[in-house]
Amino acid sequence: MDYFEAVQEGRLRVKDAIDVLEGVTGPCYPMLFLKIGAESWTPVGTEMFHKVVPGKNSTAALVICDSDGNSKAMSGWFTEDEAAGYSMTLETKGVPEFGGDVKLPI
DSSP, rough: OOOEEEEEEEEHHHHHHHHHHHHHHSEEEESBBBBOOSSSSOOSSSSSEEEEEEEEETEEEEEEOTTBEEEEEEEEEEEEHHHHHHHHHHHHTOOOOOOSSBBBOO
C-alpha cells in the first residue's frame, strides 16, 4: 500500500473511532492515521479499544486505539472521576479497555 492509500484508509478508521468516542464524551480529536513503528505505510487498525490517559492536576482524557496501541481519537480533558465514568460507558458499548501503553503523536 502506498502512502496516500494508507492515509486515506487510516482517515476512515479514525473517523469511526471519533464517532464512537464523541457519542460518549462529546467533542474529540483525530490522532494517528498510520501505525507508529511499522516498516511500511500501514493504516491504524480497525480494532477499537479505549484507555484512560492521566493528565495534570487530577485530570484524564480517553483515547480510542487499535490492538497495537496506536491512538485514533482522543477526548478533551475531564476530572478523573468523569473519565472513569466514560470508561465504564465505553465498556458497556463493547469497547474494551486497552491493557498496554497507547502511542500518542506527542
